[in-house]
Amino acid sequence: MRSLLPVIAQAEFRWGFIWDNRQIFLDGLRLTILISIVSFTLSVALGLVVALLRMSKSKIIQPLIAAYVNVFRAIPLLVFILFVYYGLAIQFNLNMTAIQAGVLALTLQYSAWLGEIFRSGIQAVPYGQREAAHSVGMGRVQTFFRVVLPQAARIVIPPTGNMFIGMIKDSSLVYLIGVPELLRVSNRLANRTFRYFEVYLATVLIYLALTTLVYFGVKYLEKRFALVDLLTSSARNWSPFAIRRTARLRALQARVEADMQGEPVLEIPIEEEEDEKEEREEQVALEEETEVTGLER
Amino acid sequence: MSVSPNNTSQPEQPAPVVRLRSIHKSFGSNHVLKGVDLTVDQGQHIVIFGPSGSGKSTLLRTTNLLERPESGSVWFDGKEYGPGLDGQKLPRGKPRVLREQIGMVFQQFNLFPHITVLENVSLALRRVKGISHSEADYKAATQLKRVGLLDKIGAYPIQLSGGQQQRVAIARSLVMEPKVMLFDEPTSALDPELVGEVLAAMRALAESGMTMVVVTHEMGFAREAGDLNIFMDEGMIVEQGGHEIYQDAQEPRTRAFIEAIL
Numbered sequence: 001m002r003s004l005l006p007v008i009a010q011a012e013f014r015w016g017f018i019w020d021n022r023q024i025f026l027d028g029l030r031l032t033i034l035i036s037i038v039s040f041t042l043s044v045a046l047g048l049v050v051a052l053l054r055m056s057k058s059k060i061i062q063p064l065i066a067a068y069v070n071v072f073r074a075i076p077l078l079v080f081i082l083f084v085y086y087g088l089a090i091q092f093n094l095n096m097t098a099i100q101a102g103v104l105a106l107t108l109q110y111s112a113w114l115g116e117i118f119r120s121g122i123q124a125v126p127y128g129q130r131e132a133a134h135s136v137g138m139g140r141v142q143t144f145f146r147v148v149l150p151q152a153a154r155i156v157i158p159p160t161g162n163m164f165i166g167m168i169k170d171s172s173l174v175y176l177i178g179v180p181e182l183l184r185v186s187n188r189l190a191n192r193t194f195r196y197f198e199v200y201l202a203t204v205l206i207y208l209a210l211t212t213l214v215y216f217g218v219k220y221l222e223k224r225f226a227l228v229d230l231l232t233s234s235a236r237n238w239s240p241f242a243i244r245r246t247a248r249l250r251a252l253q254a255r256v257e258a259d260m261q262g263e264p265v266l267e268i269p270i271e272e273e274e275d276e277k278e279e280r281e282e283q284v285a286l287e288e289e290t291e292v293t294g295l296e297r
Numbered sequence: 298m299s300v301s302p303n304n305t306s307q308p309e310q311p312a313p314v315v316r317l318r319s320i321h322k323s324f325g326s327n328h329v330l331k332g333v334d335l336t337v338d339q340g341q342h343i344v345i346f347g348p349s350g351s352g353k354s355t356l357l358r359t360t361n362l363l364e365r366p367e368s369g370s371v372w373f374d375g376k377e378y379g380p381g382l383d384g385q386k387l388p389r390g391k392p393r394v395l396r397e398q399i400g401m402v403f404q405q406f407n408l409f410p411h412i413t414v415l416e417n418v419s420l421a422l423r424r425v426k427g428i429s430h431s432e433a434d435y436k437a438a439t440q441l442k443r444v445g446l447l448d449k450i451g452a453y454p455i456q457l458s459g460g461q462q463q464r465v466a467i468a469r470s471l472v473m474e475p476k477v478m479l480f481d482e483p484t485s486a487l488d489p490e491l492v493g494e495v496l497a498a499m500r501a502l503a504e505s506g507m508t509m510v511v512v513t514h515e516m517g518f519a520r521e522a523g524d525l526n527i528f529m530d531e532g533m534i535v536e537q538g539g540h541e542i543y544q545d546a547q548e549p550r551t552r553a554f555i556e557a558i559l
Contacts, residue, residue, distance in 0.1 A: 126407075128403060128405055129407060129409065131403070131407065132401075132403065132466075132469075133409075134363065134396055135361055135363065135396055135400070135401040136396070136397070136400070136420075136425065136469060136470065137393055137394075137396045137398075137421055137425040137473065138393075138420075138421055138424055138425055139393055142424050146420060146424060150411045150412075151409075151410065227411070227453065227455055245451070249415070249450055252415075252434060252435065252450070253438065253447055253448070253450065255438075256438045256439050257442070257447065259439070260442050263443075264501075265445065266443065266444055266445040266497060266498055266501055267497060268445055268494040268497055
């Protein structure tokens, strides 16, 4: 084998080889996407539960969840995948396929990381928001879902996007327990044909394309949920949804305006204030001038 | 601490809306409120002033149960919300019920930044009172018209000036039709030129007969609207009275504070 490597390295590079085997790559890619999405969805759900329990005031639950987070974050993922599949599944005779074991291992670890991200996001929402919601009579659950969570979601979008990219990359580790995802099928193809460079180059490019796609997706979400963007985004203002919304608001304004004719209008003393301010500034400037001239004399 | 009749401007016997009695509150070793009594009568405009750290904001927040007192009674609408006084057994109320009927305006506005001005005002109508979407929107828009912001209903809070944000916050509380409105230094976070519009909204509200408790340093507003003016220092009410308190206060501490801020 070793003596063959230089020969292989000098072999003619053929792109066509990858195209010919595209079905193999596509099958692997499909499984990589499936594992990533399923594991990540489960991780987000579990991570939210972890975050909420971690913030509980209970003297039992809080340290338990802290331990959960710290244990699963501390074990190398590859070791954990092997342990779940070869260790747990076989020892306890769990009827578990390699894919299920892989998803379970990824979910447990990622939920620990995501739990911490979500917790920091929830805690980053100013406490005054909760107080304002309580002050109009909203309960704890309503306050969380209507006021805190939407704001926390905006905060955690970038780090959560990073975690999804990480999940796509880390899903390749389940190849060691025999899941025929992208890395596994590439590895098999390369070993069978000795076209290591073509195969692994293709694998690298496929992962790169996938993560780049997610990167732009996250960028879009960030923009979509950014508060400042609401001011400038023409896409939002000219979408059919936005046009309908504007029309609805106009109609509401007109109705209220008509219904409230004759009611006293709040007089806002803006112009007076400004005039006063100008006068005051002129006065100050005058005084300064006399002071200066006084000093010169 | 009840108010002597010659201090109130109302001729008939006013009905109390909220009554706080011997409220104690500590943050750690810091004893913030040391047995404070406060009775808020129907239609009364109470102004609370005093140096920072005197407990005036905490007193206001206790009225709304955003702070839970360690001891003392918070009475509202026939029900007891605080720990209660010794030997007194009143039916207990749920904090949510009290908060729904007592509005609060914060120093930092605390508008919800992720939803529009209209949604800020209509959210609690829909979620707490269970009013339909379209009716809640109509009520909210009506309330926003009253504070002069009908043209801003589609805007987001960050698109408004501080004064406009505070007026939205006032509308958000008023739309729930509260029995009492609490103001916690509503103009302290505003640029000087924006204070006027918030005070104008508060004056209009006072003229409409709303019961109000205002923690403020705006002495102009206090003189004009304050039926009962309370000076607090070191967790206690030092002195209270009508408008005359600003001219000739009895307590030297009150006089010193008024002189310092005028």
